[in-house]
Structures are given as structure tokens and as C-alpha cells.
Amino acid sequence: MPREILAREKSPGKSAARRPSPAAAEVEARDRETVLGTYARTSFHPVSGRGARLFDSDGKAYWDLLGGIAVNALGIRHPRLVRALAEGARGVWHVSNLFYHPSQGLLAERLVRASGLSKAFFCNSGTEAIEAAIKLARLANPGRAGIVAVEESFHGRTFGALSVTGHEEYRRPFEPLVPGARFVPPNDAAALSAAVTEETSAILLEPVMGEAGVIALSDEFLRAARKAADRSGATLIFDEIQCGLGRTGTLFAHERAGVSPDAVTLAKALGGGLPLGAVVVGEKLSGVVRPGHHGTTFGGNPLACRLGLAFLEAIEEEGLLARVEAAGRRLGSALAALARRNPSVRDVRGAGLIWGIELDRPAGPVARRLLDLGFVVGTARERVIRLLPPYIIPRSALAGFVRALDQILSEERPA
Ligand code: PLP
Numbered sequence: 001m002p003r004e005i006l007a008r009e010k011s012p013g014k015s016a017a018r019r020p021s022p023a024a025a026e027v028e029a030r031d032r033e034t035v036l037g038t039y040a041r042t043s044f045h046p047v048s049g050r051g052a053r054l055f056d057s058d059g060k061a062y063w064d065l066l067g068g069i070a071v072n073a074l075g076i077r078h079p080r081l082v083r084a085l086a087e088g089a090r091g092v093w094h095v096s097n098l099f100y101h102p103s104q105g106l107l108a109e110r111l112v113r114a115s116g117l118s119k120a121f122f123c124n125s126g127t128e129a130i131e132a133a134i135k136l137a138r139l140a141n142p143g144r145a146g147i148v149a150v151e152e153s154f155h156g157r158t159f160g161a162l163s164v165t166g167h168e169e170y171r172r173p174f175e176p177l178v179p180g181a182r183f184v185p186p187n188d189a190a191a192l193s194a195a196v197t198e199e200t201s202a203i204l205l206e207p208v209m210g211e212a213g214v215i216a217l218s219d220e221f222l223r224a225a226r227k228a229a230d231r232s233g234a235t236l237i238f239d240e241i242q243c244g245l246g247r248t249g250t251l252f253a254h255e256r257a258g259v260s261p262d263a264v265t266l267a268k269a270l271g272g273g274l275p276l277g278a279v280v281v282g283e284k285l286s287g288v289v290r291p292g293h294h295g296t297t298f299g300g301n302p303l304a305c306r307l308g309l310a311f312l313e314a315i316e317e318e319g320l321l322a323r324v325e326a327a328g329r330r331l332g333s334a335l336a337a338l339a340r341r342n343p344s345v346r347d348v349r350g351a352g353l354i355w356g357i358e359l360d361r362p363a364g365p366v367a368r369r370l371l372d373l374g375f376v377v378g379t380a381r382e383r384v385i386r387l388l389p390p391y392i393i394p395r396s397a398l399a400g401f402v403r404a405l406d407q408i409l410s411e412e413r414p415a
Helices: 022-034 077-090 102-115 126-140 159-163 168-174 189-196 217-233 253-257 302-317 320-341 363-372 395-411
Strands: 045-050 051-057 060-063 119-123 146-150 181-184 200-205 235-239 262-268 277-279 345-351 354-359 378-380 386-387
Touching: 045 126, 060 262, 060 354, 060 395, 077 159, 077 302, 102 119, 102 277, 102 302, 119 395, 126 200, 126 235, 126 262, 126 277, 159 168, 181 189, 189 217, 189 277, 217 253, 302 320, 320 395, 363 378, 363 386, 363 395
Parallel strands: 146 181, 146 200, 200 235, 235 262
Antiparallel strands: 045 051, 051 060, 119 277, 262 277, 345 354, 354 386, 378 386
């Protein structure tokens, strides 16, 4: 059992390089021995945290610029989430979807009101939200098997979601997959329009493609997708599992384009740290569903929905969208200035608090150096540092990160 560690608040950026303690080494050895090797884990053991800070098992402090891959959008132990969890723990944790509990309807109501759509279905993860969305699209268009998606996109690991994931490396080991997927280059509106036919049941797009290295789909492309869907009768689905729920500075990333989808998929931040996914659908899809068409044992359970409500209340009542917007503007300028003075930065892309920094070298070793300096970041593809910090990240943490990255990239140039 891991010990409860009392974190000593050493300031980020001042400690020496990490080496696992004997206790941490034991955890890693057991994991390697017993847990299926689907992840290339980094030797980092966060055991506690507060806000945007994480503390490892040696008490060293880190700024969290990854947020558990866009899950911990309110940081660690946000008072509203702690309260919701404590209240929920006093009630029934699980009731099954055969019966009622209030939080599911309340959360659906909030999502429906905010999105302008009409109904929500709850599940446990992003990939399940995609499965639900593509099944509903089939119901709305019986017999039409085509799904048009984007090259390099990512929609999840289950068979349906994997089949419509544009990143070929993920698909290849599992082929043959579910037939019908077609992929078009990002932001090629003409290719998209040409690919959508009377056989297409859905067009599936990530308004900001996170796993692809933070590549935004243009407003023009999203509008062309709406037009193609209207022309053909296909369903337009926006996958906002990573880029939605405030991440870009608006509640839904597609708002900036003024395009309304027929369905939007959500997960990650939605459950405030507990597993929760959703597909929110408009009239076109809500009207075709009958009991028995789809379901899940755990989806939309009372605890996760309670946290989801607390998360959405925090977004609204604590002015977090404006905060994300302002943080994104400052971070964007700081990264653009870094790119101008440091030729190792090839490109910076993003909005709000989702950013990709494309380097002239593999991102993995740079991310590990950043960890040594007290900054937890992600990577995407081979050369992109990816940032998905909590919405409450302080200004000083982002400024400190830019300085640390500048320092690392100036230390040595790739051969
Ligand atoms: N869609 C997008 C855009 C994602 O970023 C992810 C996960 O990274 C998924 C779908 C799959 O979500 P999950 O890992 O919760 O199944």
C-alpha cells in the first residue's frame, strides 16, 4: 500500500534530477511484472496535490500542465468537487440505469441548455461516447455504413472508435476493422464535400485535434461539414472529448465557428476526475432511440454525475471561461515570442489552454527534462509538447514553464 505522503512544499523548478526512491522503484517493478504493457510509463509518482500543483512521493512539487490529459480541469481537490464527492458518498453510489436518481437529469439539463441540443446519453469514457454517437447515427440513417473522418484524428480504442480514427498506426495492428470509414485531409473542405455521399451516415470531426498535435480545424471546414451533412442527410458529430468543456475558452470548441452539430461527444473533464462520458444529441438523433437500443451498467452513475454538475457550476460561477481565454492569450504570446527567439521551436498552435509546441527534436526527452525542472507536460506525435493545464493554473506557472523550455532547448541542439 502506498504511504500517505505529507508533501513538503518545495518550489517547482529548484530540485535536482529525479531518481525513484526504493519505495517508488518497488511500485514500478510490481507494475512491470503484473500490469499489461499498454503504456510506456514515465518514472513519476504523484501522490498528492492542490490546485495546479502535484507532489511526488519524495515531496517534490510540480506544476501540472497536463491535468491527467485534460481530465483535471479544475486541478486537484477543488473545493466544489470535494464537497460534491463527500455529499455523494453519503448517498447511494450506484443505482443502475433501471431506476432514477436526480443527478443524471440535472446534468443532462445543463448540457442540453448549454449546447442548444435536446438530449444526453451518459457513459464512462470518450471511446464509449463515440460508440454511442456512431450507433445513433446508424439508427438515424438505417443501412448507411459510411463515416467520413479526418486523417490523423483520434477518437478512441474500441473497435468502432478505432475504425474511424485517422491515425493509421493505431488502426493497422487491428485490421480488418469496422468497414465504411473514409478519411480526408484536415481542412480540405473540397475533399470532405466530395467524400460525403448518400451512403454516409456520419461526419465525425474533432474541432481541435489534440492527439494529432493540437491542430485546429478551420471554421470554413466545420461549415463545409455542416453543409455536406445537410445536403446528404448525414449526421454531423463533433468530438469534443479533449477540446470541449471550456478548454478553448468557450464551453464548446465549435462555438467559434457558429456551426451546430447533430451530436457532440464529451468525456475527460466532464466527471471532475471520475470516469464519465456523454453524447449530447439534437432532434435528429434523439427521436430515433427506443429502450434497448443502447445502454451501460455504470454510465451516468450518481457520484460521477454529481461531480459533473459541480464541474459545470464551477465553470459558470467562477468565470473560468474568461480566465481560460485570458490565460490562452498570454501563453500564446509568450510561446510566439519563444518561437521567434529560439529556432528549436518550429511551430506553436492552440487556443485557451490547449497548446502544441512543435520542436526540431523528439519531444519525449524534452518532456522528461521539464519534469526534472518541476513541470508536468504531455507530448503528441514525435515532436510536439502538448499542454492541457487546469483552468486555474496561475500565470506564474505558465511563465515559468516557457522559461524552462527555453533553457532546455538552448542547452543542447540536436545533432
Ligand atoms: N476522442 C478524443 C478527441 C480524445 O482525445 C480521446 C482520448 O484521448 C478519446 C476520444 C478517447 O477517450 P477515452 O480515452 O476516454 O476513451
